[in-house]
Each structure stands twice: as C-alpha cells, then as structure tokens.
Amino acid sequence: MEYRGYLQKMAAQSGEKVHYYLNLGSELIFMNELIGREIALTFQHKITCFCGKELQKVFRQNYCYDCFMTKPEAGQPIFFPEKSQAHLGIEDRDLEFEKRYQLQPHVVYLANSGGLKVGVTRKNARFNRWIDQGAIAAVVLAETENRYQAGQLEVYLKEHLSDKTDWRNMLSQGDPEFDLIEEAKRVADLLSEEFKPFVVENFSPVEMTYPVEKYPEKVKSITFKKQDECKGVLQGIRGQYLLLEGGGVFNVRSHEGHHVTFAF
Numbered sequence: 001m002e003y004r005g006y007l008q009k010m011a012a013q014s015g016e017k018v019h020y021y022l023n024l025g026s027e028l029i030f031m032n033e034l035i036g037r038e039i040a041l042t043f044q045h046k047i048t049c050f051c052g053k054e055l056q057k058v059f060r061q062n063y064c065y066d067c068f069m070t071k072p073e074a075g076q077p078i079f080f081p082e083k084s085q086a087h088l089g090i091e092d093r094d095l096e097f098e099k100r101y102q103l104q105p106h107v108v109y110l111a112n113s114g115g116l117k118v119g120v121t122r123k124n125a126r127f128n129r130w131i132d133q134g135a136i137a138a139v140v141l142a143e144t145e146n147r148y149q150a151g152q153l154e155v156y157l158k159e160h161l162s163d164k165t166d167w168r169n170m171l172s173q174g175d176p177e178f179d180l181i182e183e184a185k186r187v188a189d190l191l192s193e194e195f196k197p198f199v200v201e202n203f204s205p206v207e208m209t210y211p212v213e214k215y216p217e218k219v220k221s222i223t224f225k226k227q228d229e230c231k232g233v234l235q236g237i238r239g240q241y242l243l244l245e246g247g248g249v250f251n252v253r254s255h256e257g258h259h260v261t262f263a264f
C-alpha cells in the first residue's frame, strides 16, 4: 500500500492501549496494526505551512517566516504561558484569539515521561497532551482560571522540577517508578501561599499504555533534515514517535507539513 499527503500530528485515542492514526491530511491510517511490519516514509521535498503556503524550508516550528512572526498560534504565550496577558486585556498578536485560548481553565500537572516533569496545558486538552508527550502516567496538581496563573505556578515549580521530556531516556531507558500521589503531595507542599488555593482536592493519576513491542537500547533520531527516508520495521509508537528496529526514532510532530509517501 502507498499513500501520499503531508504529515500532521498523529491522531491518538486512549484506551487499554493508545491507538494511533497517521494523519496525511486526506487519509487516516491505523498504525497499531503495522507494528512488526516494515514501513517507509519518504520525503517529497515540499512543506506546507498551516497558512497553506508551500515552502522548500520552514522557518521555525514548521511555520513559514510570516506565520511564525505574526500568527497568534505562534505567539509568546503559546510557548511561554507565564507571558500570557489576555486577562489584562493586553494584546500580543490577536486579542480575540488570545482571549479564547488563554481565558479558559488550565491545569498544572506532573507527568512521568522517562522522568518526572511539570507541565501546563488547557484543561480540556490534557489527555491529548499527555499522550503526545508519551507520559505513562500523569496527575493534575492544580487547576487555574487562565493560562497566566498556570504559567506562573509552573515557573515557580521549575526551580524544583524539570519541565522537559528527555526523549532519549523515555524511548530507551525505561521509566523510573513514581508514586504520583505522593509526588503531588510533596510538590504541593513546596508551593507558596499565593499558589496553594489552586491545588486540587484529590490527586487522581491516570495511566497510559503505548503500543510498543520492544524499546531500543540506544536511540538515533531520524529527521528529513538529514535524510529523505525513514524506513524500517516498526517496533512501537509512543508520544509522537515512531520506533524502528535498530533504534531509529522519527518524531511525527516535528515533521508537520512535510509531504511524504507512506508505504507498508
């Protein structure tokens, strides 16, 4: 079988095991059933920015220069929640967009993705967020009214916890064990008085299981910056990563907009 299209973030559905669908725009391909089979993604040297413009090269985060510099979807509050200002009525790039995005319940969470990390996300996007990061477990620590408050709380906790996922660790070293309820209690105690009212009453961790047959001992990143083909036997999927036999890993999300053929 061969499909053509441009890559978008894989769609994921939680369940006993996460189900993944490769999204090529017009086609959704169920990936779990391809585990154990050889797959090949071949770059067609064309990238479509989300504005629809076709590019040879992206500027940053798979955006063209104009989008990265002007669209609210690529504005500072997206990457740095603590810089959100819509609650003050201050515009970054598009106040209407920013109000819709920022002025809704957010959560600060702890997740185990090859290590313990803290993160911020919109409350109703949290499950997708955890799956996209490849977390095996996560717990909501605090809930806030808007993005700014959650960003401030996270900044405070960055003194004590990482806010990054170490993907090499996550995909090859196995996950350390944490009791997330105990961790949440410990972290809640670290908070200063101004943040304590946001802490949730009950900590209820959720777990995610990924379709991975075998983790590689050592991982090697495959990107279309360095090579045109990502080919091999698919051994598993976690987060937005395809894990291939031999240790090659391909981050689908970081290739959004890239035109490919997909064969299996």
Ligand SMILES: [Zn+2]
Pocket (backbone or CB within 6 Å): 049, 050, 051, 052, 053, 063, 064, 065, 066, 067, 068
């Ligand atoms: Zn663009």
